[in-house]
Amino acid sequence: MSNSGRKTPRLVADKRTPKSKKKKPAPKRRKTPARRSRKRTPSRNPIVRLFRGLFGWIFRIIWGIGWRVTAVVALIVGVAVAYTYTTLPPVNELLDGRARGSVTLLDREGEVFAWRGDTFGGVVTSDTVSEHLKNAVIATEDKRFYMHPGVDPIGIASAIRINLSEGRGPLSGHGGSTLTQQTAKLLCLGVEYDKSEWESEADYVADCRRGSLARKAKEAVFAMAMEAKYTKDQILSIYLNRAYMGGGAYGAEAAAQRYFGKSAGQLEPQEAAILAGLLTAPTRLAPTSNLKRSQDRAATVLRLMNEQGFLSDTQTAAAQASPATLSEAAQAQTGGYFADWVMDAGPEFFTRDTTEDVIIKTTLDQRMQAAAEDALKYIFEEKVREGSKAQAAIVVMSADGAVRAMVGGRKSKVTGAFNRATMARRQTGSAFKPFVYATALELGYTYDSTVVDEPYCLDIPGSGRWCPENYTRKHYGRVTLERALRDSLNVPAVKVSESVGRDLVRKVASDFGIESDLADGPALALGASESTLLEMTGAYAGILNGGSSVTPYGLVELKLLGDDAPLMGAGGGIGERVIREEAARELIYMMHKVVHGGTGGRAQLPDREAAGKTGTTQAARDAWFLGFTADYVAGVWMGYDDNTPLTGVTGGGLPAEIWHETMVRVHEGIPPKPLPMIHPKPKPQVQQEPLRRQQRRNGGNRGNPIENILRGILGMD
Structure with missing residues (x-):
């Protein structure tokens, strides 16, 4: 066969790769684990599948209801807070919330010796009080005060934990209240006291302090509204002005004056710790009730201040080593019997039921008051058998009836007690x-x-x-x-x-x-009639002043706080003449002989003339000695409250000795004067x-x- 016209085929195969270019090796990839299929293989266990389905269904229901309920509650709370916000007055209207006013009593020198009513020393702010007081309150009452919105979930959880650990219910005991919530409670959640709606102010206060769940909820809403309306310092200012701090003192200024005789802006750490410490139990922890207990509480407050960085270790140690003590006025324990008598004798609308802040200047001489108290204590400690229930009373006054001292019983540091000098007939x-x-x-x-x-x-x-x-x-x-x-x-x-x-x-x-009603029969001459020690002492003062009547008095001047003009003056003094001055001079001479040679010999004074008269009633149920020097008149009564006869006591015995001890102390530093009597x-x-x-x-x-x-x-x- 002929090959003409066709190309002779190659005897070898063609190469499949280019000759000139070599292929670069591909970068090695990191082996990664095979991805897990997101689709979980259903469990083949029908019971597990059942429980999983049930749990999912319940969760979806709870979630669906929960967020809706939460939204509704949040909306309700928001509306409640917004409404409460609109009802809150300006902050300056909340600083003095007392339902009644106060009475401040001054002695004859113008020094404060007692307080009555709801004392308010004046408005303070968080800027004007001592920094130590501000820090002590925060350290004690609410250390997260500047961080929470009025309600502190952390504090609530901590309170519940403590309550449960102490075996109480979760809401019993510690409440976890913030300082804002406490302030809301002081404001009674905006409800003002109305006499027509409450039987007493105590009932109103008790209702404000209720701790039910509904009340707590209202309190929380009110607190959040306050946080929205006022600044933190304004809330703290309201608290510092309205908090009750014992002894009738409302607010930091009143308490500082009451206990320490100084302004709230001048308090030292140990004094501030006393005030902050008594906020939890103001009546029990008041330093006038038990100073040692109050100082122990203050030591704890100082430790808290140190832990929270308000005091250094050195400051804390110094303050704890030198605890705060009471002022002289505070040590007088609210004026005792004399202050009670002045309050009862004054006009009721300016004393017991006052809605104003009243200042009363009195006739009290604190030196003589101490003299009478010391004399009575000395005689009962030295001359009366231990355990005796016998009582005694003393009145010291000037010849014009100005009462300088009054002791109504053996316990002189009391308030509101039975006053045997004025009440016992x-x-x-x-x-x-x-x-x-x-x-x-x-x-x-x-x-x-x-x-x-x-x-x-x-x-x-x-x-x-x-x-x-x-x-x-x-x-x-x-x-x-x-x-x-x-x-x-x-x-x-x-x-x-x-x-x-x-x-x-x-x-x-x-x-x-x-x-008093005087007896009609002949026993009148022997004192069968009843009288009070104050009346009898006042009658003897009439003899000393030359035969003119005397009305004993303790109030010299009454005025409102801030006013210069007094609203009323003295309510007593010398009245009309009863006997001739010459007759009074003879009588003083006769009474002088009672002390110098008669039944009142134990009343003799070592450096001056004295006159007086003893008195002992039938069966020795009462023993008296009343007498005077040229300067002062004093009366002493001794007996039992239940009329039990005294044993071995006559007016010339223990009462005369009490009179002697009182007048020796009263006349210390006073030059002796002769009695205004005849000298035959x-x-x-x-x-x-x-x-x-x-x-x-x-x-x-x-x-x-x-x-x-x-x-x-x-x-x-």
């Missing part, structure tokens, strides 16, 4: 006799007029025969009026009273200030002219024949 015994002799002297008798001390009886209509006896059960014949009073003889006192007339004796005693010249020893002849010659009794006959029958000369 007791028989006066022989302490009444000066008014019998004052009547006689006013009618023309003299200190050396005589009366026969002898067995003596009277027929009392409706009561039968009455025969008074002397304490010694003896008779001494003819005695002068001076001796009859000096030795406290009963028969001569009754004879003189019957001679001058009981009606006149009652009138003189009443004019001197004894306002010694008389020659001649027979004394009978009183009847003296009075006929001198025109005594204006020639009343009936009275002269009566004197002759009674044996009076």
Whole structure:
């Protein structure tokens, strides 16, 4: 076969790769694990599949309901907060929330010695108070105060944990309340006190302090609204002004003045710790109730301040080593009986029920008050058997009736207690006799007029025969009026009273200030009538001042806080004349002899003249000593509240000694003055002219024949 026209085929195969170019090796890839399929292989166990389906269904229901409920609750809370926000007043209207005003009592020198009512020292802010007080409150009450929105979930969770660990319910005990919530509670969630809606202010406060779940919810809403309305410092300012801090003090300024006698802006760390510490229990922890307990609490507050960086270790150690102490006014324990008496004696709308802040200046002398308290304590510690329940009272006053000291019982550091100086009406015994002799002297008798001390009886209509006896059960014949009073003889006192007339004796005693109902019978002369120690001391002051009546008083001036002009002045003082000055001078001389040579010998003072009279009632149920120097009058009563007879006590015994101890202390540093009394010249020893002849010659009794006959029958000369 011919190959013409065709190409001869190659005898070898063609190469499949290019000649000139070599293929680069491909980059090595990282080995990755095979992806897991997202699609889970269904379990072949039907029970597991059932539970998984049920759980998913429940979860979807809870989630679907939960977020919707949460949204609804959030919306409701938001609306409630927004509404509450609109009801909140300006912050300056919330700083003083007291329902009543306060009364501040000043002594005769103008120094504060007592407070009554709801004391408010004035508005303070978080900027004007001591930084230590601000830090102490935050450290104690709410350390996350500047971080939460009014409610602190962390604090609530911590409170629940503590409550459960202590075996209580989750909401019992610690509440986890923030400082804002506490302030909301102080504001009573915006509900103001209305007398017409509440039986008392205490009921209103108790309702504000309720801790139910509904109340807690309202409190939380109110707190969040406050956080939206006010700044943190404004909220703190409201709290510092409205918080009750014990002792009747509302707010930091009142408490600082009450306990330490200084402004809230001047408090030292240990003082600030005292105030912050008592916020949890202001009545129990008040330093005036128990200073040691208050100081122990303050030490804990100082430690908290240190832990939170408010105090250095050095500052903390120094403050704990030198705990805060009370001011002198605070140590006086709210003025005791005297302050109570002034409050009761003043106008009710300016004292007990005042809605204003009132300042009352009084007659109190704190040095003399301490003197009386120390004297009473000394006698009961040194001269009265241990465990005795006997009581005593003391009143010290000037001759014009200005009361300088008052002790109404053995426990002097009290408030609102039974005041035996002003409230106890007791028989006066022989302490009444000066008014019998004052009547006689006013009618023309003299200190050396005589009366026969002898067995003596009277027929009392409706009561039968009455025969008074002397304490010694003896008779001494003819005695002068001076001796009859000096030795406290009963028969001569009754004879003189019957001679001058009981009606006149009652009138003189009443004019001197004894306002109690006076006995009608002849026992009037022996003090069968009842009176108070204050009345009796005031009546003796009338003798000292020359025979003019006296109204005891303690209030000198009353004015409103911030006003210069007083609303009222003194409510007592010297009144009308009762007996002639000469008669008063003779009576003072006779009473001087009681102390210097008579039944009141234990009352003698070492450096000055004194006059007075003892008094012991039937069965020794009451023992009295009342007397005076040229400067001051003092009265002492001793007895049992239940009228149990005293054992071995008469007016010339322990009461005279209490009087002596009181007046020695009262007169420290006061130069002695002579008593305003007569000084008779010694008389020659001649027979004394009978009183009847003296009075006929001198025109005594204006020639009343009936009275002269009566004197002759009674044996009076």
